[in-house]
Amino acid sequence: MASGAIPLIAMFLGAGWWALCYAVPLPELDQAERFLRFRLAFPGIVLVAPAILVFSLEYTGRKNQAAWRFIALLLIKPAILLLAVSWAPLHDLLFGAWRGRPGDGYFKGGPLFWAHTLYDYMLIMIGYGLLVRHYLRESPLYRRPVQLLLIGMAIPFVFNVITVLHVIPPGIDITPIGFAICSVFVATAVFKHGLLVPIAREKIIEAISDGVLVVDTSGCIVDSNPAAHDILKGDARPLRGRHLKEVLPQWTVASGTCDGENERTEVFIAGSDKYVDLRPISLKDASGTLKGSVLVLRDITTEKNTAMALEQANQQLRAQLFAIESMQKLLREQAIKDALTGLFNRRYLEETLQRELRQAERTGDPLAIVLIDIDYFKKINDTHGHACGDAVLQALGAMLLQKSRAGDLACRYGGEEFVIILIGTSHQIALQRAEQWRAEFAALSCSCNGTDISATLSAGVAVFPDHGREEGALLKAADDALYAAKAAGRNNVKSAIAENLAA
Numbered sequence: 001m002a003s004g005a006i007p008l009i010a011m012f013l014g015a016g017w018w019a020l021c022y023a024v025p026l027p028e029l030d031q032a033e034r035f036l037r038f039r040l041a042f043p044g045i046v047l048v049a050p051a052i053l054v055f056s057l058e059y060t061g062r063k064n065q066a067a068w069r070f071i072a073l074l075l076i077k078p079a080i081l082l083l084a085v086s087w088a089p090l091h092d093l094l095f096g097a098w099r100g101r102p103g104d105g106y107f108k109g110g111p112l113f114w115a116h117t118l119y120d121y122m123l124i125m126i127g128y129g130l131l132v133r134h135y136l137r138e139s140p141l142y143r144r145p146v147q148l149l150l151i152g153m154a155i156p157f158v159f160n161v162i163t164v165l166h167v168i169p170p171g172i173d174i175t176p177i178g179f180a181i182c183s184v185f186v187a188t189a190v191f192k193h194g195l196l197v198p199i200a201r202e203k204i205i206e207a208i209s210d211g212v213l214v215v216d217t218s219g220c221i222v223d224s225n226p227a228a229h230d231i232l233k234g235d236a237r238p239l240r241g242r243h244l245k246e247v248l249p250q251w252t253v254a255s256g257t258c259d260g261e262n263e264r265t266e267v268f269i270a271g272s273d274k275y276v277d278l279r280p281i282s283l284k285d286a287s288g289t290l291k292g293s294v295l296v297l298r299d300i301t302t303e304k305n306t307a308m309a310l311e312q313a314n315q316q317l318r319a320q321l322f323a324i325e326s327m328q329k330l331l332r333e334q335a336i337k338d339a340l341t342g343l344f345n346r347r348y349l350e351e352t353l354q355r356e357l358r359q360a361e362r363t364g365d366p367l368a369i370v371l372i373d374i375d376y377f378k379k380i381n382d383t384h385g386h387a388c389g390d391a392v393l394q395a396l397g398a399m400l401l402q403k404s405r406a407g408d409l410a411c412r413y414g415g416e417e418f419v420i421i422l423i424g425t426s427h428q429i430a431l432q433r434a435e436q437w438r439a440e441f442a443a444l445s446c447s448c449n450g451t452d453i454s455a456t457l458s459a460g461v462a463v464f465p466d467h468g469r470e471e472g473a474l475l476k477a478a479d480d481a482l483y484a485a486k487a488a489g490r491n492n493v494k495s496a497i498a499e500n501l502a503a
């Protein structure tokens with residue numbers, strides 16, 4: 001059974017019994033019958049005030065205070081009163097003297113009656129005070145049923161005061177009428193506004209680990225649960241009454257405008273060092289008018305920290321992978337490149353030439369090779385030193401790289417010899433390009449130790465398939481042509497064909 005339901009039933013049972021005892025019109029009763037009715041009403045009368053207090057305690061979330069021991073204490077006074085009602089020697093103490101004519105009068109009320117009345121008023125005032133306090137603290141959205149309760153319960157109280165103080169003619173008790181009106185208010189609170197549902201919801205909201213903030217349309221916080229305080233605990237001040245902009249400045253969506261299925265946002269609460277998943281839910285009344293919003297704050301710090309640690313580990317792995325790949329690339333390049341000139345090395349040349357010759361055989365495209373040798377290179381070394389010889393080799397390598405086209409493969413064959421594979425290049429074009437390189441290198445001046453060094457080169461050109469179908473034969477033909485170029489005085493380009501023709 002929901003909190004507050006049993007004492008509420010007890011209150012109406014008491015009030016109902018009270019009303020029943022007054023149901024018979026008074027003027028038709030003689031004094032003895034009237035006294036009997038009065039006494040019979042007491043079991044109902046004494047039940048009402050304790051029931052109101054227990055209901056107020058339970059309804060305002062103090063069920064633990066309304067324990068059976070406390071209820072037993074509350075029932076001591078009704079027990080004493082019922083003893084006084086049923087035991088004739090105590091009647092004077094309770095009812096006092098009879099006033100008026102024997103058939104038409106009323107009891108003045110003895111000291112016990114007034115003590116009982118004041119005691120019950122005190123219980124009712126405490127219960128009422130708890131309800132007023134609850135009303136003031138309650139979110140405006142849940143205030144309506146409490147409001148109905150407060151109005152409803154005030155009516156029989158006021159009616160009883162009017163009766164007891166004889167504001168109306170003595171002998172008439174209008175309190176039961178007050179309870180009848182009260183029942184209408186309580187029924188409306190129960191059936192229309194779900195009197196007990198908000199209590200259940202409040203319990204859930206109090207207990208859940210997600211923070212809940214209720215915000216009005218102006219962005220002012222009207223309610224919050226303990227979890228919200230915990231999540232936002234960087235600030236010890238109460239949340240209620242403060243503006244959302246002050247409490248959650250990180251959240252930029254204007255609270256009053258959040259509507260429908262609003263977007264979730266992730267915010268960091270610096271004060272409590274927490275990451276929060278913030279989900280706004282709009283609150284609308286039956287006509288669809290926006291009344292405010294509920295913000296649900298879910299603490300996602302653990303998930304977030306795990307995700308960040310994973311991301312960090314991923315980044316480190318990516319960096320390590322990149323370093324490994326760079327190293328592999330470097331190793332691959334070192335394996336196929338000549339360190340001094342940056343051109344491909346002899347090993348790569350041999351592998352590639354073989355592969356490209358097979359390809360040329362399949363496609364029928366031409367393939368030319370140019371074998372280059374620097375003239376009198378020993379003399380350069382001897383005159384300017386080995387380092388300057390290296391600089392000249394680097395200058396030639398750089399020039400060949402710069403003049404390379406797509407399909408050219410410039411390689412250092414060894415010492416001061418270079419081979420350029422010209423894929424898909426005809427004999428004629430290969431001769432022209434070798435001639436260009438010769439002329440450009442001859443015009444080049446390489447600066448070393450403050451001295452400008454000039455050198456020339458000789459080149460031999462051979463073409464697949466005219467001068468050889470295999471790698472060795474083609475290189476041999478190019479070497480022969482180079483030999484011829486050297487023999488012709490150096491700084492010269494000779495073709496294997498031209499050489500053969502000459503021969």
Ligand SMILES: Nc1nc2c(ncn2[C@@H]2O[C@H](COP(=O)(O)OP(=O)(O)OP(=O)(O)O)[C@@H](O)[C@H]2O)c(=O)[nH]1
Nearest residue numbers: 373374375376377378379381386387389390415416
């Ligand atoms: N600086 C330097 N010299 C090298 C390198 N590799 C080979 N040499 C030198 O290149 C020279 C080649 O000399 P030779 O084969 O006699 O030919 P050459 O002096 O160029 O004469 P011709 O080719 O007939 O014009 C040798 O002195 C080698 O020591 C190198 O990596 N750096």
